[in-house]
Amino acid sequence: MDALGAERPAATRRRGARRPRPSDPLAASRRRVGFVFTLPVIGLVGSLLLLPIGQTIYHSFTSWDGTSSRWVGASTYSHLVHNPEFTRVLENNAMLVLAIPVAIALPLGVAFLIHAGLRGWRFFRSIFFLPTAVSWVVIGFVSVRFFADDGILQHLLNNTGLGFVHPNMLSQERSALVAVMITFVWSMFGTNLIIFLAGMATIDQEIYDAARVDGAGSFAVLVKITIPLLRRFIRFTFIVTLITAFTALFSLIFVMTGGGPGYGTTTLEFFIYEQAFSAGDFGLASTAGVMLFVAVAAVSVLQLRLLRVEE
Amino acid sequence: MSALGLHERLGDVRWKYLVSRGLIYLALAVITVVMLYPFYYMGVNAFRSLDQYYAGHGFSLASWHNLFKSLPVGRELLNSTLITVGAIALILAVSTTGGYAFAVLRYPASRLIFLIVIAAMMVPMQSIIAPEYVNLANLGFINHRYGAILVYAALGAPFSTFLMTTYFRRIPEEVIEAALIDGLGYGRVFFLIMLPLAVPAIVTIAVLQFIQVWDDLLVGLLFLQTPDVRPITVGLATIPSQHLLDVPLLMAGSLISALPAVIVYLVFQRYLISGLTMGISK
Numbered sequence: 001m002d003a004l005g006a007e008r009p010a011a012t013r014r015r016g017a018r019r020p021r022p023s024d025p026l027a028a029s030r031r032r033v034g035f036v037f038t039l040p041v042i043g044l045v046g047s048l049l050l051l052p053i054g055q056t057i058y059h060s061f062t063s064w065d066g067t068s069s070r071w072v073g074a075s076t077y078s079h080l081v082h083n084p085e086f087t088r089v090l091e092n093n094a095m096l097v098l099a100i101p102v103a104i105a106l107p108l109g110v111a112f113l114i115h116a117g118l119r120g121w122r123f124f125r126s127i128f129f130l131p132t133a134v135s136w137v138v139i140g141f142v143s144v145r146f147f148a149d150d151g152i153l154q155h156l157l158n159n160t161g162l163g164f165v166h167p168n169m170l171s172q173e174r175s176a177l178v179a180v181m182i183t184f185v186w187s188m189f190g191t192n193l194i195i196f197l198a199g200m201a202t203i204d205q206e207i208y209d210a211a212r213v214d215g216a217g218s219f220a221v222l223v224k225i226t227i228p229l230l231r232r233f234i235r236f237t238f239i240v241t242l243i244t245a246f247t248a249l250f251s252l253i254f255v256m257t258g259g260g261p262g263y264g265t266t267t268l269e270f271f272i273y274e275q276a277f278s279a280g281d282f283g284l285a286s287t288a289g290v291m292l293f294v295a296v297a298a299v300s301v302l303q304l305r306l307l308r309v310e311e
Numbered sequence: 312m313s314a315l316g317l318h319e320r321l322g323d324v325r326w327k328y329l330v331s332r333g334l335i336y337l338a339l340a341v342i343t344v345v346m347l348y349p350f351y352y353m354g355v356n357a358f359r360s361l362d363q364y365y366a367g368h369g370f371s372l373a374s375w376h377n378l379f380k381s382l383p384v385g386r387e388l389l390n391s392t393l394i395t396v397g398a399i400a401l402i403l404a405v406s407t408t409g410g411y412a413f414a415v416l417r418y419p420a421s422r423l424i425f426l427i428v429i430a431a432m433m434v435p436m437q438s439i440i441a442p443e444y445v446n447l448a449n450l451g452f453i454n455h456r457y458g459a460i461l462v463y464a465a466l467g468a469p470f471s472t473f474l475m476t477t478y479f480r481r482i483p484e485e486v487i488e489a490a491l492i493d494g495l496g497y498g499r500v501f502f503l504i505m506l507p508l509a510v511p512a513i514v515t516i517a518v519l520q521f522i523q524v525w526d527d528l529l530v531g532l533l534f535l536q537t538p539d540v541r542p543i544t545v546g547l548a549t550i551p552s553q554h555l556l557d558v559p560l561l562m563a564g565s566l567i568s569a570l571p572a573v574i575v576y577l578v579f580q581r582y583l584i585s586g587l588t589m590g591i592s593k
Contacts (some may be wrong), residue, residue, distance in 0.1 A: 026491065033497040034416030041409035041428055041472050044401075048443065048465030049431045055442035066445055110342065113335050124339050126580060128346055133576035135526030137544045138565040142349040145558060152352065189346070191587065198588040218331075247435040251528035255548055269437040277533070282441040289438035297433045 060290040064283035076287045088263045089271045096245040099181040103188045103241050111196035112222050129190035140255030143183040173264025176257050192237045199233030239303045268292050357563040364559050374559035383538050391542040395524045398463035399517050402471050410475025411501050432469040459534045463524045471516045478512040515586040518579040525572045543568040
């Protein structure tokens, strides 16, 4: 966030030097060129992100099928919230939140191991980060083969004498969501690991050495030194992981379960897609769309404020 | 303390060290297997016939033959390439010009506009799919690659502009002033000085967006529905159900669709990592 914070005062001072002469032709040219240079990004973001979010907010209060819309008012929201299917959808999102501590704790622990001056750490980092490059569609196809009744997981159980256990996870609502969550944790592992490794590189090695001299064991160092010093990075991964869970799992769910069985794996983002493009209810999709937007925006703004407070 | 005792204690410490190192490497080896096994599974089964898949051994190219015969994979890979390259070009065009203006050329209200552009990062695609679809349909942009390119560019623009602005702010003011004294205008300063200096940031954005756009499903699914324009992810995700049980064919399709992004990742890893950690570094 240094773009918004630390460097600004100095920059303002230097550039402000030319301010007192508004008639300065160079300054006028700077402002003119500056305005023209920002037009493309304003046009693109304005027409394809900001205008549609405005429309979403407006249409969240309407009944809309894509062509004609009728104003209904805030009752669209109470209707949606009292819809039992939607309650299930929110439950599923709450379940996804439960996966986040795991998606943070695992890479944090491994980052701690790798960072302890380990030979070959770059090699492990490259391998663990590999899933980041692969699409959710491909991850979903392989994941289905893993969790399917005749899949890899069942083979593993058969080969270890546990063949009497038949999890068949994709066939029941709760376990299908757990399968999605496990796949999610697997693919987030590398991303969060990279962030923690970057964070650990900012910690002064002398602090560790001092702790060792004082006789602190590895676990004590992790809990008493590393985790507190990485607080900012842990919070950042929390935000990234949460926003990914809420807004980037559509393709994985589409390929793995199609939102089923029943509403078992229909999360908020998947619900929006289904309402709009299967049920043709653009109004309801907009109402749910606003809820998703508010959730993401609230988390992001909270993150920004916490950063400010720390500085 | 006798010399022997000290020696024994040193041996003890060394032994403990070796055991802990061994355990760490063991843990990392287990995680390596967990992370790589899906890729191994994909790679092995992509080169099996259906019979060989059920038997669990043997190799053949039958799945590849089936894949290219029954699905327009070549066409879809071409579409993915055109869409990805087009979106990256557009993102780079708007984020370098915008970043330069927000960082260096600042005009009244430019800071407010910058904040609004950055705030657009918080808009999830899923929240706007309904109006976005209707707007693009009204313009006749559905099932045209440029429609999807525009949407991808808009989705990638806020973060890329943030990254470019941060980068350009780090370039010393003296560099720009010297060029101005030499008689260059602000436009030529951008093309002759700022762009060449920004190559690392440009590569970072290109790599991040390559993986983002190449791997995406949702935008293609909504805006590119006909086989002649759809990207490979859409082709795979909407594969006709008679092929869904043909695991070797699915794995061959997955492998070929994953390969370009994996290669880009392996070659440009450094830039990807720097882009990811850019958001938090102070």
